[in-house]
Amino acid sequence: MGTPQALLAADTDRTQDYVFESARLPEIRGASRQLDDLDRRAANLVRQRGGQVILSGGGRLLAIVPLDEAEALALEVEKEYVSETRVATTTVDWRPLPPGALEQGYPPDPGRPFGTLMNWIEGWLRRKKESRETVPFWESLPHTERCRSCQVRPVSPATLQKYPDWPLCDVCYAKRTYEGRFAWFHRFQGFLKRNPDLERRYYAGESPFPDSPADAGKRFARHTPQDLTEIGEACGSREGYVGFIYLDGDDMGEVFARLPTWQACAGLSQAVQKAAEEAVLRALAIHLHPAWVFPSPARASVDEMPSEEERDELGRMRIHPFEIITVGGDDVMLIVPADRAIPIAAEIARGFQAGVAKRFAAEGLSHPLTMSGGVVLAADHNPVRVLRDLAKELAVEAKRARREAGAGEGYLDFLVLRSADILDRRVARLRGTYPYTLPVPGRKPLSLLGRPYPASTLQAIWEELHHLRRARFPASQMHLLAEALLRGRREATLFYLYQKARDKGGGFAHLDRILEVARNPDDEPGPLPWSIPPKRMGYSYRTALWDVAELYTFVS
CATH class of the missing domain: 1.10.520 (Peroxidase; domain 1)
Structure with missing residues (x-):
C-alpha cells in the first residue's frame, strides 16, 4: 500500500480588506505583494513536506500531502500569515483520502472526475471559515494617535524616526517598507528585456539604458507612482482621470470540476497563472509609455521626492504610469491612466484566452476559457476601495451578460464615475433609473x-x-x-x-x-x-x- 494521504485546502480571510484598508498606493502595493509572497511560501511548505501542489495563487491553496504531516502543515501555514502581516489570516482544512479516492472522486465512483473532490474539500473549508472563533485584534485607546494611513490602529513610536511627518502603525509601516513591494515593476522590466520589440514600443524608441551617467537621472529615471494623482496626470485626453481594471476568469469552478485528474488540475492552474501574467505585461507594454508627471505632494510627507538630477526643467519626473495590484490565479487588478484602460482591459481578456487555449484543448475541453471584468473610469481623488467595489460589480454584470449570450469570449463592462452621489446605489439598480432608462407612457x-x-x-x-x-x-x-x-x-x-x-x-x-x-x-x-x-x-x-x-x- 502507498503512503496515506490527505487533501489540504486553504483560503485567505477577507484579505482584500487588508490590502485596501489604506488609500495610499505604497501601502496597497506592499500589502498585495506580502500576500502574493505568502501564497508562494505556503506552496513551498507543502513541497518541503513531500506534498503535491495542485492550485496556488490568489489566496488559495489546494494540495495533496502525507497524512501524518497534514495537521502540522495546516497550523504552520496559518501561522505564516499572521506572523508576517499581524492582521491578515488564512483558513486551512484537511481531510484524509481513502485509498483510490484520487481516481474515484467524491462520492467514490470509478471514473468520477477529480474536480468532485475539490468541491468536497472546499465545502469543509467554507464550514471552517464560517465557524472561526478569533481574529487578530488591535486595541486603540481614546488618547492614542491613529495611523495616518489606515486610521484604524495606533501609531507605533518605532516608525516616527523614518516618517516623522507621516506617523504609521506597525502594520502599515511593514506594508510600505516591504522588501518585495516593487516585484511587479521588476517583472515588467524583465518581460521587456525578453521581448525587444515590446521594449522599443514601450519606450517609444528611447533606450531605457543610458550611455552616460549624466543621462541616467533626468531622462531615464523610472519611478513608481506614489498615488492616483500621478497616474491620473499621465492621462492624455482628460488629465486627472484613472482607470481601475478588474478581470476574473469565467466559470473557473465548473472548468476545474470537469477535469479528470489532479495532474490536469495542476497543469491548467499553472497555465492560467502564466497566461494572466503574460497578458497583463504584454498589454501594458503595448498601450503605455513612461510619463513625465509632477511629483505628488504626498511624496514630501514620506521623504520620497525625486532629486534635482531626476527632474526635467519643469520639475517633472518620469514614472511607470501603472500599478499592478494583483495577478493571482485568474484574478487581475490594476490601475492605469483612463485613456488607456479600455484597450488594456480588452487586450488582457484577448491575451488570456489565447494563452490558455492550447492547454485547454490538451485537456479535451472544447469551450474556451475566458476572462470577463469591469473598468471604472474616475477622477483620481476617489478612494481606491470605492473603485475596486464598483469594478467588481461591473464584473458581475459582464459575466451575467456573457452567460446569457453563451459567448465564446469574455465580456467587459465600464462605468464613468462622474459624481459621488451614485455611490449609494448598486450599478444594476442605478442603470434601471433615469438617465440610463427612460420611461415611455403605455x-x-x-x-x-x-x-x-x-x-x-x-x-x-x-x-x-x-x-x-x-x-x-x-x-x-x-x-x-x-x-x-x-x-x-x-x-x-x-x-x-x-x-x-x-x-x-x-x-x-x-x-x-x-x-x-x-x-x-x-x-x-x-x-x-x-x-x-x-x-x-x-x-x-x-x-x-x-x-x-x-x-x-x-x-x-
Whole structure:
C-alpha cells in the first residue's frame, strides 16, 4: 500500500480588506505583494513536506500531502500569515483520502472526475471559515494617535524616526517598507528585456539604458507612482482621470470540476497563472509609455521626492504610469491612466484566452476559457476601495451578460464615475433609473446603454472612436447627440438625422459604423441611433450612443 494521504485546502480571510484598508498606493502595493509572497511560501511548505501542489495563487491553496504531516502543515501555514502581516489570516482544512479516492472522486465512483473532490474539500473549508472563533485584534485607546494611513490602529513610536511627518502603525509601516513591494515593476522590466520589440514600443524608441551617467537621472529615471494623482496626470485626453481594471476568469469552478485528474488540475492552474501574467505585461507594454508627471505632494510627507538630477526643467519626473495590484490565479487588478484602460482591459481578456487555449484543448475541453471584468473610469481623488467595489460589480454584470449570450469570449463592462452621489446605489439598480432608462407612457421603456460588450467588440468600438477623433468630430456635438436621447426616441432620431444631413467632414460615416459595431447581434436594426431588442427584453428600443459619448471623452 502507498503512503496515506490527505487533501489540504486553504483560503485567505477577507484579505482584500487588508490590502485596501489604506488609500495610499505604497501601502496597497506592499500589502498585495506580502500576500502574493505568502501564497508562494505556503506552496513551498507543502513541497518541503513531500506534498503535491495542485492550485496556488490568489489566496488559495489546494494540495495533496502525507497524512501524518497534514495537521502540522495546516497550523504552520496559518501561522505564516499572521506572523508576517499581524492582521491578515488564512483558513486551512484537511481531510484524509481513502485509498483510490484520487481516481474515484467524491462520492467514490470509478471514473468520477477529480474536480468532485475539490468541491468536497472546499465545502469543509467554507464550514471552517464560517465557524472561526478569533481574529487578530488591535486595541486603540481614546488618547492614542491613529495611523495616518489606515486610521484604524495606533501609531507605533518605532516608525516616527523614518516618517516623522507621516506617523504609521506597525502594520502599515511593514506594508510600505516591504522588501518585495516593487516585484511587479521588476517583472515588467524583465518581460521587456525578453521581448525587444515590446521594449522599443514601450519606450517609444528611447533606450531605457543610458550611455552616460549624466543621462541616467533626468531622462531615464523610472519611478513608481506614489498615488492616483500621478497616474491620473499621465492621462492624455482628460488629465486627472484613472482607470481601475478588474478581470476574473469565467466559470473557473465548473472548468476545474470537469477535469479528470489532479495532474490536469495542476497543469491548467499553472497555465492560467502564466497566461494572466503574460497578458497583463504584454498589454501594458503595448498601450503605455513612461510619463513625465509632477511629483505628488504626498511624496514630501514620506521623504520620497525625486532629486534635482531626476527632474526635467519643469520639475517633472518620469514614472511607470501603472500599478499592478494583483495577478493571482485568474484574478487581475490594476490601475492605469483612463485613456488607456479600455484597450488594456480588452487586450488582457484577448491575451488570456489565447494563452490558455492550447492547454485547454490538451485537456479535451472544447469551450474556451475566458476572462470577463469591469473598468471604472474616475477622477483620481476617489478612494481606491470605492473603485475596486464598483469594478467588481461591473464584473458581475459582464459575466451575467456573457452567460446569457453563451459567448465564446469574455465580456467587459465600464462605468464613468462622474459624481459621488451614485455611490449609494448598486450599478444594476442605478442603470434601471433615469438617465440610463427612460420611461415611455403605455410602452416598454427605452434603454440608453448597450454595455456590457464582448471584449473584441469594445476594442473595435474604441478603435473606431480613434478614427472619429481623427475626422475631427466635435466632442460638443457628440454630447448634444447624447443629450437628445433624453428627450425621447422620436426627437433623438430626428436630431441625429438632421445633424447627419448637415455633416460635411464625414464624421457621421464613422459614427454610423460605430453604432453598427456596437449593436447587439440579437437586435434588429432600427432608425439610427436605435436598435430593436428581442421581445423578451424589458425595453422597446436601445442605443449604444450614450456609451459612445462617454468613451469619446477619453479618446486622445
